[in-house]
Amino acid sequence: MRQRRTMAEFRRILMVLFLILMIHVTVTGQFSFFTVRDGDDVTLPCGNVRDDQEKCDTTNWFFNRLRHTVELVTSGQIDKTKISKSKSHRLSVTENCSLVIKKVTNEDVGQYNCRRQEQYFAVELSVVALTERRDNNQVTLTCSVWTYDACRHTIKWFLKGKVVEKENNDLKTSQSDCSANLTFKDSHFIYSTKKYDLLQCDVTHSITKEVKQFIFRPQSSGEKTGEEATTATTEKTPTSATITATEYQEVFPVWVRVSIVSVALAALITTVVVVNIWKRIKG
Missing domain, CATH: 2.60.40.10 (Immunoglobulins)
Known part of the structure; x- marks a missing residue:
């Protein structure tokens, strides 16, 4: 009878430890x-x-x-x-x-x-940067994204709301790692008439599929020229896209995962100690 009571107490202890472990491991993210x-x-x-x-x-x-x-x-x-x-x-x-x-x-x-x-x-x-560079009679606009890790964005140039195709003879596009270039001659009406508001850089996040639109604007005379120059966008209040922990585990902070593992390890050690104590009582 005493052995049964000891076994029942041991099971209750294990259940309490299990519940504590579940409470600590369940972290909102x-x-x-x-x-x-x-x-x-x-x-x-x-x-x-x-x-x-x-x-x-x-x-x-x-x-x-x-x-x-x-x-x-x-x-x-x-x-x-x-x-x-x-x-x-x-x-x-x-x-x-x-x-x-x-x-x-x-x-x-x-x-x-x-x-x-x-x-x-x-x-x-x-962070998105839009720059302008002029070499002789060529003008190159660059839309690039600085990222935390690997590039998670696709970048496209639009003219009057339509994507600029590679077959376009007047506007040449090229892609590199997390950036897109748009090149045209300074005789093009966009440059000669300063119709930069017709150009738009679309940045799409590969995970959330959120599309951000940035309108290119010409530099004022007091701004820098060349690769250091940046332009304004129509973005006034930045928005974001949100996902849950189960949807995307890769970005979960490492120190959070370490803390969870530490709690689980502590609970496991406690369980082992309880088992040893119970065995001694039983023996």
Whole structure:
């Protein structure tokens, strides 16, 4: 009879440990993809803030690029000790714990991970640049995307709402890694009449299928020329596409996966210890 009671207690212990493991391993995850123009401002969300959560004291933001992770926000505050002064001045945290980046550059491209209590949110930021270069009587417009990892975008040039085909004799297109060129002579009516608003660069995300449209605008006389020059777009408020953890596991933060594995390992070790104790009691 005593042995049966001991066995029943042991089973209850195992059930409690299993439930604890399931509670800790079940982590909510949300992934957003933002594609914005160089020089624009962007607000990266940290999920949905509860009504009873008035402050961001439990919110941390991490920036991951080139296998290097930096903590940008600690307990809701910009951590100026870990990032440069020039970048910290461009960062701020909103009331709902979102991360604001002013005047985005290619240095801001990467994965941003927000951790708030037991919730994790990942945001992958890509930046679009539109440049103009003139060589003799040739004009080349380039639409390129700086990405966190491998290129996840397809890029196409449009004229008057129609895609520019390779067979076009007046407008030549060429593709390279995450960029598309459009070349034409300076005698073309687009250049001679400055009808740049007829040209549009469409950037499509390969995972979310979201299409972002960027209108090319000519440079003013005070702007730089050549490959350093960038142009404005019609994008005023950057939007994003969001997927869940089960839809796309690749972007799930490594440190989140490590924490889950650590919790699971701790539960496993606890189970082994309980089994050994039970065997000693039984013996």
